[in-house]
Structure formats: structure tokens, C-alpha cells
Amino acid sequence: MDKEGICKNLSLIWEEIEKAATVSGRKGEEITLVAVSKHKPVEMIEWARECGQRCFGENYVQEALDKLERLTQRDVEFHFIGRCQSNKAKYLPGKFSMVHSLDSMKFASLLDKRCGKLGETMKVLIEVKVAEEDTKGGVGPNGLFSFVEQFLDSIENLQLEGLMCMPPYFSNPERVRPYFASLRKMKDELEQRFGLHLPHLSMGMSSDFKEAIMEGATLVRVGTRIFGPRD
């Protein structure tokens, strides 16, 4: 994908976000496009930035750190959307502005301690396993309340901002809407139960971000539709 292609894709997606927001009575500016740049070269991030994109999602810590080092412009933010591996927790604070995929208290504690040492706070979302698929991470819906309870009891430097999910892929994106709706419902229930304000729902990818917006997404994670297919 060249720069022109990336810019064209971004313009189309921004338009589609605006439209999906409008038909569901929301404003386009309530939704942040996280451009998922995993496995794509840093040049593509720079091209997207030159076209106005500022927020990028990365799955692999070392790959993201290498890219951050090579970026010449600092006015971009990276969100971590990959598997949370304990030995990587120490690298996240100060580099990523948000973690979307928190799914273990062990990782939360390690990240929390590291943030404490550095005097930083980090925004986090809890990934929820909305479908029974062994290949995907996430906290099971039945364990979500007790997870949040433990989190609120023991974590000091992480700011819980909402929930994230990765539903199964359907060729008809209408079929994924119930999963998005269930995540929104869980967020509402957590807010009620714990008296929290959780501003974010991270849901929707290339194939279904419009449906996710109609169900309340505030962060959509789009890779292929911007940067082309990955190897």
C-alpha cells in the first residue's frame, strides 16, 4: 500500500464512521479510529500520520517499541491491543497511552507496580471473551464482576476506562451485532454495580466497525481496510 492508497482508505473510513455515528444519533467525534499497524512498516504509520491519523494500535511489544524509536514525529499515540504477557508489562508505561486487552490480574499487578515506580498512570480496558473460542483471550463474562472487584481493590495506578471484545468473524456483519450489544450491556452493568464511569467500548474491526458504532463503540480498531492485507 502506498501513501496515496492509505490516505484514500482513511478518508473513506472517517466518512463511514461519521455516517454510522449519524444514523445512530451520535457524533463522529465521539469515536476514535485506532489504525492497527501490526506487521506493517513504520513508513506506513508516517504516511497515515501525514494524512491526519494520530492513533495507532500495535499487538507486539518489541515491534511497537522499534517503530516508536524510528518515528521522527512524536505527535502520535500507540494503543496496545495484543496478548498481555507478563514479561512484557514493564515495557508498556510511557510508550502506550492505553491497553485494550487486559485479561489477567497478574498482568494488571505487574503493570500497576511498574507505573507506580515511574509515577505514571495508564488507561486500561478489560478484554471480555464474548464467545466461547479457545483461541482468543479475555475475561469470561461470568468472571467479570469479580475481576473488576479485585482490580478496584488492589490497583492504584491504572485507570479502568471500559471494555474491549473480539467477537468471531461473520461474513454478514449484522450477525456480530449481538456480541457488541452484549459488551455494551456488561459495561452498563459494571457502571451500575460499582458506581463507575466507563467511557469506552473498544469494538469493531475492518469488517464490522460500522455495526460496532451502531452498538456504542467509542474506539474502533481497523487494520486491513487502511493498510491492506497482512502477510
Ligand SMILES: *Cc1c(COP(=O)(O)O)cnc(C)c1O
Ligand atoms: C489485527 C487486529 C485488529 C485489526 O483487524 P483488521 O481485520 O485488519 O481490521 C483489531 N483488533 C485486534 C485486537 C487485532 O489483533
